Amino acid sequence: MVSKTNTLAALCIANMLTACVDIEPSVRPFTVEVLAFTGNDPTTGAGNYALRPVELPALLSVDPMYDSIFRFVEQPNIDLDALSKLADLDQVLTSVRSAATYVPRLRDLDGTLVPRDLMSLQTVSAYAAFRTAADAIPEVTGLPRSAIIPASGLQVWVKPVFTQGAATTRMETNAFYLPYTDSFGLLDSSSLERRPIGALGPVVTHEFGHHLFHRSFTQADGVCDEDAPGGNYPGRFASDRGIAGINEGFADWTAFVIAGATNSLIDAFEPEVGNPGERAIDVRFAYATKFTYQTLARCTGDYYCVGTLFARSLFEAFLARSGEPSDRQQRMAASRNVFAAMVAAPLHMRERTWPRPDKACAAELSTAVDDEVVSGFLGAFVAGLPASDRASVCERFIANFGDTGFKAEFRGACL
Numbered sequence: 347m348v349s350k351t352n353t354l355a356a357l358c359i360a361n362m363l364t365a366c367v368d369i370e371p372s373v374r375p376f377t378v379e380v381l382a383f384t385g386n387d388p389t390t391g392a393g394n395y396a397l398r399p400v401e402l403p404a405l406l407s408v409d410p411m412y413d414s415i416f417r418f419v420e421q422p423n424i425d426l427d428a429l430s431k432l433a434d435l436d437q438v439l440t441s442v443r444s445a446a447t448y449v450p451r452l453r454d455l456d457g458t459l460v461p462r463d464l465m466s467l468q469t470v471s472a473y474a475a476f477r478t479a480a481d482a483i484p485e486v487t488g489l490p491r492s493a494i495i496p497a498s499g500l501q502v503w504v505k506p507v508f509t510q511g512a513a514t515t516r517m518e519t520n521a522f523y524l525p526y527t528d529s530f531g532l533l534d535s536s537s538l539e540r541r542p543i544g545a546l547g548p549v550v551t552h553e554f555g556h557h558l559f560h561r562s563f564t565q566a567d568g569v570c571d572e573d574a575p576g577g578n579y580p581g582r583f584a585s586d587r588g589i590a591g592i593n594e595g596f597a598d599w600t601a602f603v604i605a606g607a608t609n610s611l612i613d614a615f616e617p618e619v620g621n622p623g624e625r626a627i628d629v630r631f632a633y634a635t636k637f638t639y640q641t642l643a644r645c646t647g648d649y650y651c652v653g654t655l656f657a658r659s660l661f662e663a664f665l666a667r668s669g670e671p672s673d674r675q676q677r678m679a680a681s682r683n684v685f686a687a688m689v690a691a692p693l694h695m696r697e698r699t700w701p702r703p704d705k706a707c708a709a710e711l712s713t714a715v716d717d718e719v720v721s722g723f724l725g726a727f728v729a730g731l732p733a734s735d736r737a738s739v740c741e742r743f744i745a746n747f748g749d750t751g752f753k754a755e756f757r758g759a760c761l
C-alpha cells in the first residue's frame with residue numbers, strides 16, 4: 347500500500363485532486379488492523395481487546411483519511427478562548443477547516459493495512475468505532491441518520507494544538523467530544539495509561555454518546571439565553587453539574603448499547619490514577635458497588651459518578667425486564683426508549699418552576715451537584731418512558747439514588 351498510495355498521492359497532486367475519487371475505489375474496501383473490543387471478560391467484567399483486521403467498507407480514503415461523514419484533521423490549532431464562547435466557535439471551525447486531513451502511517455501486509463505507530467493505530471481503531479456508531483443511529487435512536495449527523499459531517503481532531511494567548515499546549519489522555527463544533531478529538535496516550543485509551547472502541551463509542559446526548563437532551567433544552575427571565579430559561583440545565591454527570595452516564599449507556607461494553611475503563615489506567623472499575627455499570631461484579639448517591643464521595647470520578655448510577659440503573663432495569671446483554675436487538679430496543687426519554691426530559695423538567703442558579707449560562711459547570719436537578723431529571727426521564735419500562739427503571743432509580751438523589755416529590759411518573 348505504501349508504494350501504491352504514494353503513487354496515488356502524486357497523481358492527486360498532478361491532477362489537482364480530481365484523480366483521487368476515480369482511482370481510490372480500485373483499492374477499496376480497505377482492510378485495516380485495529381485494536382478491537384472483543385467482549386467483557388466473564389470473570390472480571392473487564393474489556394478484552396485484540397489486534398484484528400477489519401474491513402472498513404465506508405472508508406473512502408486512507409491517504410488522507412476520510413469517509414462521507416468523518417474527516418480526520420491533522421493537528422488543528424484551537425484557540426481555547428474562542429472555544430469557550432459559543433459566539434466565537436466559527437473562528438475555531440474556520441481553523442479546523444483549513445487544517446490538512448490526517449494521513450495515518452500504514453504498511454500493506456498481504457492486503458491488510460497495518461498501523462506503523464501508536465497514533466495511526468489510535469486513529470484507525472477510533473474510525474472503526476465511530477463508523478460503527480454512526481451506522482447504528484437508526485437502531486439506537488429510532489431516527490434517520492440525518493437527524494443526528496450534520497450535513498457538513500463530523501470532524502475528528504488528531505492531536506490538536508491548543509493556544510491561549512501566547513501559550514501553546516498539547517493535551518494527553520485520551521479522547522473528547524466538543525458540542526456545538528460537531529467535533530471529536532484524539533490525544534496522545536500518556537504514561538498513565540496501561541492501554542491506548544483513545545484507541546478503545548468502548549471509549550470512542552462513549553464519546554459518540556455525548557453527541558447523541560447533545561442531539562437529544564441538550565438540543566431540547568435549547569441554546570442558553572441568559573436574558574430570558576426566571577429559572578426556566580432555554581439552556582437552563584446544560585451547565586448543571588448533575589446534568590453533566592447524567593451526560594457521562596448516558597455516554598456509558600451508549601457504549602453498552604452499541605459496543606456491548608459494560609466496563610470501558612477497568613484496567614485502562616495505572617492503579618494510582620483511579621480506582622479500577624468503580625465506574626463499571628454491571629453491578630454483578632463486586633467492585634462496581636463501591637458507592638451510592640449518599641456516599642458519592644467514595645467515588646473518585648466526581649459528577650461522572652452520578653452518571654454511573656444513572657447508567658447502572660438503566661442496565662439493571664434492562665436485566666430486570668429479562669434483557670440479555672449480549673442480544674444486540676434487545677439492547678437497541680431499550681436504547682430507542684431511552685433516547686426518546688432523553689429528548690422529552692427537558693420539556694418535562696419545565697413543568698415545574700426552577701430557581702435561577704447563581705450564574706445563568708456560565709461556561710463552567712455549577713460547583714456542586716444539585717440534588718433537586720438530579721431528582722427533577724430522573725422524574726422527567728421516567729415520564730418520557732413507555733409505561734412498560736417505567737416500573738423497572740423507577741425501582742432502580744430509587745434503589746441507586748435514594749431519597750436524596752431521587753426525592754419523593756419528583757417520583758410522580760413512577761406511581
Ligand SMILES: [Zn+2]
Pocket residue numbers: 552553556594597
Ligand atoms: Zn465522557
